[in-house]
Amino acid sequence: METAIELKGISKTYKGEARAAVCDVSLKVKRGSIITLLGPSGCGKTTTLRLIAGFERPESGEINIGGKLMAGDNTWVSPEKRKIGMVFQDYALFPHLNVEENIGFGYRGKDKKQRVQEVLEMVNLQGFENKGVHHLSGGQQQRVALARALAKRPEVVLLDEPFSNLDTNLKQTMRNEVKRILKKANATGILVSHDQKDALAISDEIVVMKDGIIQQKGSPKKIYQFPRNAFVAGFVGESNMMEGVVEPGKRWIATDIGRIPCNQYHILTEGEEVLLSLRPSGFEIAEEGDIKGVVESLSYVGEYLEARVAVVNQKKKKISLLVYLHPNEILKQGDPLNLRVSPNFVSVVKS
């Protein structure tokens, strides 16, 4: 698979700051894929996006776009020459121009009229050519911004917090829409988000960042099921953290709540002490379940039943597990239950 973007050991420290905003970041993005830079405020995701766009200069490292060096020791390519399409958080549309003029703005090709029609079709806004952008809904404005970014057939589209201005329902629709449009245009997309739901729903790959450093890169499923460290386990979804010791045979971990199955035997050593992340969605009620508990509290969330379960089959200390159960389960506070956890939701993490 061809690489659309490659960052090699990129670092950036803002003037007057002691700490690097982005620290030795290396990343390869496949052509046609959608990746999300995900992390809390200040983790360096926007700076990474700005470095790719050419709005900031790295102190060290290389940036390649479409196989061409954009920033490196003796090389600097200015933003307008980078074949980048940008979608800004507030869409940055020109209020005095109509939809067609906004999309065609800055397009130099002779086929402008035709290209504007092509991208209008991609974003499902045919017939809106002459509308003023202030008459459009938030979702429609975002489509215009995306169409403008795609018009110039960029190597990559950068989207800065694209869903943060939309309400919950529209957000869901636009996540699917943006994904559909980027895929249809065969574009490579790099998003910045602090919202794990956005990242899980739209991305082929997620890059989790903290303090300017990449913590983990992988498919949404991999990141969710097998977080590599405690930060990723806590930031992307919720997690029960549990210490344990690897049993002989390396398929089970002995913990305070019982024996926990684990598929990551290839990275384990018998007798080793490990920290586990157990995802709440990995549990199910089972008659033969090893984990014996009592329901402490319940809250019905619609898609699932969120339960706190006090584990009773251990003596050392009180342990309370967060567990997502099927919303059809009929349970009340104080009910005893046995739980089993699937190894697909058990991950060995670094603390």
Ligand SMILES: Nc1ncnc2c1ncn2[C@@H]1O[C@H](COP(=O)(O)OP(=O)(O)OP(=O)(O)O)[C@@H](O)[C@H]1O
């Ligand atoms: N122009 C600037 N001058 C000085 N420091 C900056 C500047 N821009 C960002 N920083 C600092 O660099 C670090 C990374 O910021 P960055 O904006 O990249 O993070 P972020 O993850 O995108 O955060 P947010 O979600 O809040 O935008 C932070 O500590 C921030 O305070």
